[in-house]
Amino acid sequence: LVASLTVDPAFRIAAVDPRLYGSFVEHMGRCVYTGIYEPDHPTADAAGFRRDVADLVRGLGVPVLRYPGGNFVSGYDWEDGIGPRDQRPTRLDLAWRSIETNQVGIDEFAAWSRGVGSAPMMALNLGTRGVDAARALLEYCNHPGGTYWSDLRRSNGSADPHGIKLWCLGNELDGPWQIGHKTAREYAQLAAETAKAMRRVDPSIELAAGGSSHSRMPTLGTWEATVLEETYDLVDYISIHTYYEQRGADRDSFLASGVNLDRFIEAAVATCDHARAVGRHRKRIHVSVDEWNVWYQSKFAGEGSLDWEQAPRLIEDTYSIVDAVVVGSLLISLLRHADRVKIACLAQLVNVIAPIRTEPGGPAWRQSIYHPFALTSRYARGTVLRVEPTGPTHETSWLGEVPTLDATAVIDEEAGAVVLFAVNRHQHQPLSVDVDLRACRGLAVGEHVAMYDEDPDATNSAARPDRAVPAGWRTSRSPTGTRAWCSRRCPGT
Ligand code: AHR
Numbered sequence: 001l002v003a004s005l006t007v008d009p010a011f012r013i014a015a016v017d018p019r020l021y022g023s024f025v026e027h028m029g030r031c032v033y034t035g036i037y038e039p040d041h042p043t044a045d046a047a048g049f050r051r052d053v054a055d056l057v058r059g060l061g062v063p064v065l066r067y068p069g070g071n072f073v074s075g076y077d078w079e080d081g082i083g084p085r086d087q088r089p090t091r092l093d094l095a096w097r098s099i100e101t102n103q104v105g106i107d108e109f110a111a112w113s114r115g116v117g118s119a120p121m122m123a124l125n126l127g128t129r130g131v132d133a134a135r136a137l138l139e140y141c142n143h144p145g146g147t148y149w150s151d152l153r154r155s156n157g158s159a160d161p162h163g164i165k166l167w168c169l170g171n172e173l174d175g176p177w178q179i180g181h182k183t184a185r186e187y188a189q190l191a192a193e194t195a196k197a198m199r200r201v202d203p204s205i206e207l208a209a210g211g212s213s214h215s216r217m218p219t220l221g222t223w224e225a226t227v228l229e230e231t232y233d234l235v236d237y238i239s240i241h242t243y244y245e246q247r248g249a250d251r252d253s254f255l256a257s258g259v260n261l262d263r264f265i266e267a268a269v270a271t272c273d274h275a276r277a278v279g280r281h282r283k284r285i286h287v288s289v290d291e292w293n294v295w296y297q298s299k300f301a302g303e304g305s306l307d308w309e310q311a312p313r314l315i316e317d318t319y320s321i322v323d324a325v326v327v328g329s330l331l332i333s334l335l336r337h338a339d340r341v342k343i344a345c346l347a348q349l350v351n352v353i354a355p356i357r358t359e360p361g362g363p364a365w366r367q368s369i370y371h372p373f374a375l376t377s378r379y380a381r382g383t384v385l386r387v388e389p390t391g392p393t394h395e396t397s398w399l400g401e402v403p404t405l406d407a408t409a410v411i412d413e414e415a416g417a418v419v420l421f422a423v424n425r426h427q428h429q430p431l432s433v434d435v436d437l438r439a440c441r442g443l444a445v446g447e448h449v450a451m452y453d454e455d456p457d458a459t460n461s462a463a464r465p466d467r468a469v470p471a472g473w474r475t476s477r478s479p480t481g482t483r484a485w486c487s488r489r490c491p492g493t
Pocket of ligand 1: 172241
């Protein structure tokens with residue numbers, strides 16, 4: 001099979017917003033407790049956070065971290081997580097039927113995220129709470145001092161404001177599973193009033209209104225239209241969530257999941273633009289894909305305890321080479337829509353459907369999906385180019401006919417580099433790609449990295465943390481000539 005594409009710096013989609021490489025920390029399972037935070041771990045820092053995990057998070061390259069949920073946030077009282085730790089209440093978390101000890105709260109999380117080169121994207125409880133709790137939390141986080149909530153933050157040890165810029169107006173309130181689930185109109189009005197009050201506390205914030213929880217929601221489209229009818233002038237983003245898995249033996253459809261993400265994003269954009277036309281608005285609403293990943297929901301349905309444990313093992317999916325390829329393709333889809341998608345969060349960061357896994361008291365390691373994410377976060381910086389691929393297609397039972405090649409390119413003008421991202425969605429056929437570089441005179445191929453393996457189901461584990469890793473080669477120019485570097489299992493492309 002042969003496909004082709006053209007790289008021309010004149011054909012630009014948009015600059016990549018670095019917040020496209022966000023991730024998500026929920027108080028769920030072992031994401032926080034024994035994930036990022038474990039005071040008894042041999043690598044724990046003075047605040048109780050694991051240094052081994054923090055190093056892996058830095059290597060992943062996540063400039064923004066959504067926190068603290070997720071379904072968890074819709075029953076969360078943020079005030080439980082501030083002040084002296086020994087006085088914080090232990091509560092029932094109704095979303096995951098777990099025990100929440102509140103040993104980590106906003107002050108600890110804000111300080112930890114700064115340390116790993118990230119910033120919180122704070123989600124608000126619009127399930128059981130509303131305007132008052134939201135404006136108090138914002139005052140606590142962002143107001144410099146001299147008021148009740150800001151002085152409380154200072155007396156709790158954070159003299160400087162956390163300066164949290166990005167806020168999510170609730171989580172998945174379109175879903176009947178959500179605590180405090182609402183109709184579109186009820187949610188829209190609450191989101192609008194919350195946004196209005198918050199903008200009075202701090203006009204510099206950015207707000208994401210909740211859109212559809214997945215692309216099969218019966219309310220997709222009408223939910224967003226109603227929400228934007230009430231909130232258009234008050235918000236900056238509409239958020240969507242999406243997870244993918246291989247169903248049964250249908251790997252062809254799974255490998256083409258990016259086509260579904262393309263369509264979902266385009267549906268959200270169309271609804272935003274419809275609301276813009278109807279309301280005669282000038283500004284555009286952008287999209288925040290603030291939960292996305294591979295998640296084996298049906299395979300592991302009912303797995304794990306939901307019976308009032310502290311930090312139970314919940315949805316700790318182990319990822320394969322195929323999953324890494326799909327994650328790579330989903331990243332390409334996000335980049336292709338860089339003109340409208342400004343924020344995206346790989347859900348979640350540690351242990352819970354995550355690129356990083358840990359054992360309590362033991363090691364931390366990278367899952368296969370860590371690698372395409374880290375490589376894309378590192379290399380896809382600059383401007384996304386429209387590459388117009390042409391080539392073979394194949395049939396899938398879920399998505400119909402799909403292009404076999406999924407590709408995009410990013411130009412980094414400062415570094416003078418073009419990076420091409422490509423996925424062969426075909427399980428069995430090799431695919432060559434002819435790249436027309438006539439518009440890029442003077443470029444030479446410098447490096448090639450691929451996730452590739454004779455065993456597509458290979459995974460990493462605590463015992464074998466480097467089984468599913470990228471392979472590749474690189475050339476480096478020096479006064480003495482050109483040298484080539486090649487890692488093990490080089491696919492020789
Ligand atoms: O990321 C796991 C869960 O998936 C989140 O809590 C929820 O928002 C989504 O349904």
